[in-house]
Amino acid sequence: MTSSHSPGLSAPPHYSCMKRDPHSAARAGVLHTPHGAIPTPIFAPVGTQATVKTLTPDELQALGASLILANTYHLYLRPGADLISSLGGLHSFMRWPAPILTDSGGFQVFSLEGLRRVTDEGVVFRSHIDGSEHEFSPEKSIEIQEKLGADIIMALDECPNPLDCEYNKIALARTHHWAERCLRAHTRQDQALFAILQGGIFADLRRESARVLTSLDFPGYAIGGLSIGEAKSQTWETLDQTVPFLPEDKPRYLMGVGSPEDLFEAVERGIDILDCVLPTRLARNGAVFTSHGRLNLRKAELAADPAPIEEGCGCYTCRNFSRAYLRHLHKSGEVLGLRLNSIHNLYFLLSLIHRIRQAIFDGNLADVKQEFLSQYIPVEDTKQRYGNLARRRKPAVSAKSRIGNAS
């Protein structure tokens, strides 16, 4: 029950590129961290409250997860960074032996519309749990993240509506200033502090963000402010206008993106790390991935269907259970259903990203993409627009309950 983590004794995280796709900006590599190597490109399941919902660490590792994300905002409020630190840090607390990434808390705080006030100094906000007042400054966010002890931590950023040009200009200056303060405040050499680029869907702002932040020489760069209101085409255009201005020798992280079809689009544009609540959130809503698209387990026609979610799928769920049983569990509100669907969806996405990585090594990424997309029917783009901040990344709290017990 004590920590296996020794802050400061490990080599700092660093990235090595191993192979480039000749036909796109895709690349395969490894991000070395004190808790092990992360093969890239990689998809990171989200463990907001120090648990990837419904699953044990053993199950996550069996599914092929090599990096998970936890949320600074949630853990700061409950159970608290000092408590986690006193128990040996996040790895020890949640018994996850492999790499962890924590976000800065900025995204969650900015999702608390009406409950926060931003100044150049930082953000004052009210807890969604009990309404108590708190402040995040760049220095405070780094202090909390050092206590949590993740391998990769994020600079505090301001995350505006990506379509609001005027506000993005103001927020961008603040984000850059905060990134500099985070860099100065950061002391743990065993953690990699990534900067977050902002600038909405505006090419000139994104370029400016890349210029300013790369001049500060961070060990990695995240692209924030996307997948939260813009059309998919705008997401990819923005990536096209941003990634070429990032250094080749540093990892690139696209925040909050992770539909199956998105993995190809992002990796082709040079992204190394993605995270998204989608696979586990869909699972809890009874929606599961198949090679033909999403399947809704609530459908009446599945009531007596003896087939697994997907024939030939190697996950525990498909090796054992029928669609009929999964539908029954979902309709009966049984927790086992949430688990089995989560196992399948994460297995699907993690297998897909591993297949994409292998395709980069094999030099046939375009073929693998075409083969996948010839079968897979994505949810229509109109349904993929995000009217609020609550869809892909983990907001502070769901739309249902603003002040209350978020689970």
Add this chain to the structure above:
Amino acid sequence: MTSSHSPGLSAPPHYSCMKRDPHSAARAGVLHTPHGAIPTPIFAPVGTQATVKTLTPDELQALGASLILANTYHLYLRPGADLISSLGGLHSFMRWPAPILTDSGGFQVFSLEGLRRVTDEGVVFRSHIDGSEHEFSPEKSIEIQEKLGADIIMALDECPNPLDCEYNKIALARTHHWAERCLRAHTRQDQALFAILQGGIFADLRRESARVLTSLDFPGYAIGGLSIGEAKSQTWETLDQTVPFLPEDKPRYLMGVGSPEDLFEAVERGIDILDCVLPTRLARNGAVFTSHGRLNLRKAELAADPAPIEEGCGCYTCRNFSRAYLRHLHKSGEVLGLRLNSIHNLYFLLSLIHRIRQAIFDGNLADVKQEFLSQYIPVEDTKQRYGNLARRRKPAVSAKSRIGNAS
């Protein structure tokens, strides 16, 4: 995804006694069924809706479960017995390869106060899910249980308030008549149909119930109508007045009982099988068993406690997680907490019943009991009285929602 179960081809379930305790009525044996041997005495976890809440079949087997219970009332209403039958029966549907016991549905129907009407013919009741009207007769209960296909099935009984003497007299005659009709209706030779003794806390009624039902020569006998309102001392006195009138060569099942201290009391009185929702229900409420008594994980003093629930416990939860982490999961409403607590509580009870069985073979049951009780502080008897039917056995629906989605 097809059934491995071949109705009618297997030998009928039968019991062999292997060892008797010289100082009590305790006995160790084996109940042979078409899905494997059940070592007795045994504790059966409850899987109301074809799932022991939060756990996979693999986990249950790893915990040492060799028999689970499922509820006829719930499965009849959702997803339906015909549907489960079309998918190969309950074993195949829920992928549980070992023995299953189904109750008759009577207990749940009688827990639907105000929503049911009983006659000598059977019970008319309204579904707690959608209010639709249904009828259970003895024949109907057997028909459903044959479709579900459990190894052990139960005769339809009427389960009254155990303290109401006059009503117990009326209900007893009905229960006996229904048992006879169940016996006539039952056709599947691979299933053992157990009768249920009733009679409340009244020794003469219990003796009468034993006399009538044993004359019909069932392959096993259950003691129903206890642990639902009477004091603990009355439960054990009733058992003292009942078990001696049951045949030695048939298994005896005490329904809805299963606190750790109860296991000793019941087994000493000659009980072979027990079931109870307690370990999994307590787990979901954040209460876990230790060798010193129950521990409430909500307690503030556990917030930073790095110890496991119990030092030296071999369960997955205790081998990996601190009380602090389990408390955090519980307070955050995280499903993983329900799982980890359920794993611990079932491991605790199943290990205890295995220890009790070994003690019978070793001839030192009294010593093992004394050793256990010298440390274990039970919840006070006053708190163990049951004001309604909802505590130990699975009622049709929790007190919270009468008509609605029971989970």
